[in-house]
Amino acid sequence: MRHHRPTRTPRYIWQLSDWPHLAFDAAALAAPLAQVHRAQGMLAGRMAELGLPQRDQATLQVLTQEVITTSAIEGERLDLDAVRSSVARKLGLDIGALAPSDRHVDGVVDVVLDATRNFDQPLTPERLFGWHAALFPTGYSGRTRITVAAWRTDASGPMQVVSGPVGREKVHFEAPPAATLPAHTQAFFDWFETAPAGDAIIKAGLAHLWLVTLHPFDDGNGRLSRAVGDMALARAEGMSAAGPPQGTSAPLGGSDPRSGGAWGQHAHQRFYSFSAQIQRERKDYYDQLEATQKGPLDVTPWLHWFLGCLLRAVQGADATLAGVLDKAQFWQRWAGTPMNARQTLVLNRVLDGMEGKLTNAKWAAMGKCSADTALRDINDLLERGVLRRLEGGGRSVGYDLCAK
């Protein structure tokens, strides 16, 4: 999102005299809210049936997707391997060959992990500044030097969200003046930490909207608002998971030394990616924000959209879950088959999902080896029955994995 700083001021939600008293029609939201709670419960139930390693895999998959897509909204492409390695390293998971650490990627991973795993730590300006610094380790956004780890200044005019060619920009939104940010943000943090949660999912929707409306940073406002929304969602789930699972009497902080108890671990795991869903629906997301930020303090339509998007994220997690189950099944089947590190690595990449069919050239690219070596790897796996040759399929020979 580009920013531009001329001066006209139409009327925005934060200029209304009752700001920041956001209101909503709870009765109108009751049905979609119940639907989200039901979908979350079903997903949690399915995940509880998986073993711990598979749950870790699911978390890894989801967080990797989250990091990639939350950055992709900004149009910044992160390297999938680097992200997966960084997430795995921070979760303490062994995923075989780890790609080298990348400071930029690690920063984004830090933010997402801190927001969703340490959700019970208070949200403070310092914490948000830390996240901002992690997003912009060089102090630059593209080629523009920005204020990092501090609220923006209005040195070059008011903060506006604009699109379109230079000289003919369309202004979508103008944020509050920088001088008012200390007071505005203070009100936000007070509310976030102390207001009764009501329904915590609604609170997540309000938090996201409120922070992105303040637009308190030079850049990264979307990502940080989504992180704060995710943190509120994690709090919502943490609270609903505060008791032991039904039918067991396991105490909190039970037997698993890594997790502080399987249920404690469960509360910290994420099995769906809201940011990824927002990325898929981002045209709508921008339109909804724009209409809301130009509208009244009753933000029921925004919350309606937010709940719908969240529901689609939770439902979409089924696909991620299916992937994890396929992977587990595949490795169970071939547990006794010796493979070299490159074969394991490439097969995992294929299981994580790839575009199009597996070919010799793709194998060489993923395994970072020559075409001859790739062919040797593949022929070996064909002989053992791990791979099979696809019928027909044009110029290059394609292969498929055999799970049975």
Ligand SMILES: Nc1ncnc2c1ncn2[C@@H]1O[C@H](COP(=O)(O)OP(=O)(O)OP(=O)(O)O)[C@@H](O)[C@H]1O
């Ligand atoms: N038309 C619009 N009206 C109001 N707000 C918008 C509009 N389009 C985008 N936004 C908000 O502004 C954010 C972009 O602000 P900024 O560039 O500071 O954040 P970012 O994290 O760098 O961007 P991105 O969300 O693109 O990754 C978007 O994420 C969205 O929340």
